[in-house]
Amino acid sequence: MKITEIETFLVAPRWLFCRVATGEGVVGWGEPVIEGRADTVRTAVHELADYLVGQDPLRIEDHWQVMTKSTFYRGGPVLSSAVAGLDQALWDIAGQVYGAPVHALLGGPVRDRVRMYTWVGGDEPAEVADGIAAKVAEGFTAVKMNGTAALGPIGTVAETEDVLQRLAAAREALGPDRDVAVDFHGRVSPANARRLLPLMAPLHPLFVEEPVLPELGAQFASVVACSSVPIATGERLFGRREFVEPLAAGVSVVQPDISHAGGISEVRRIAAQAEVAGASLAPHCPLGPIALAASLQVAFATPNFLIQEQSLGIHYNVGNDLLDYLVDPAVFRFVDGYVERPMAPGLGIAIDEAAVRRADEAGHRWRAPVWRHRDGSFAEW
Secondary structure: OOEEEEEEEEEOOOEEEEEEEEOOOOEEEEOOOOOOOHHHHHHHHHHHHHHHOOOOOOOHHHHHHHHHHOOOOOOOHHHHHHHHHHHHHHHHHHHHHHOOEHHHHOOOOOOOEEEEEEEOOOOOHHHHHHHHHHHHHOOOOEEEEEOOOOOOOOOOHHHHHHHHHHHHHHHHHHOOOOEEEEEOOOOOOHHHHHHHHHHHHHHOOOOEEOOOOOOOHHHHHHHHHOOOOOEEEOOOOOOHHHHHHHHHHOOOEEOOEOOOOOHHHHHHHHHHHHHHOOOEEOOEOOOOHHHHHHHHHHHHOOOOEOOEEOOOOOOOOOOOOOOOOEOOHHHHOEEOOEEEOOOOOEOOOOEOHHHHHHHHHHOOOOOOOOEEOOOOOEEOO
């Protein structure tokens, strides 16, 4: 079996898909993308295609090693995301060839269903309560929300109270038996984080995500030590070596993105690395259906898995949503906040290729917003 062709498709709202074809007619799909840099990653995919076309698709690990190490300059989000999507597609092909879901090839399932969480925004306390009520009515038992808008280096009393009011509104709407995760999105300085986290602890968040920017690794230990709130990070870390420092600092949850951090092959290794440190895996995934399908395959085979993010209805998904490119959307049917184990070969989904090709004709140029502080200086989004 040989790889004969690799194609990429820019699909709204902000995704990039890749299609890896073989001479025997087996096709694998992946999702290689950096949000806001889809065209750049697309170029990287086609550069890697120069190596992959003509190769045996079942030599997944060997291809991963070559794609990540054969150039003098290694790493970074663009290359890691290009490799991630291609890696997903190769696992998809392998599952179809062997007639098994990817989780079976990873050692078999360790659970029958996976707990999901959903997004509720969080810009205003009233909005939080209304959004949570709607998600609870849909059966979800866990939500995630923004913890704060743009925040200066040292928060005011009003800004601190705003964070606490949002979380209090969420806790009241959820009650004691459901969970809320809070995303700081790297908007909070280490000083602000050390002030806020102890105040948030009585409201019992499931975890606080990216309380400080990932490049401030030396600050993680002090942030972790300042309260009992579990700390999560990892959506902007692109390989297992970048998780060494946060895990040593005591983060409780790692969040590699399967479309950024080297794909199924590397996220599986990051999960094992986290297990050694007593941390849980909660893959980052505000992306499309292929990324979610690949994340779930890892989740079903990972003992220290915690919970899975998904993007259905998220505010980014304007015009197109998670289910629009699937032949059978029922594969992502969430019941009581869980999704059942997929049993179809490969990634367990069937992509509507005609819909993908139509979407690519229009493409997209999604860009992240640029935020400013009141004084006009750049603010973390």
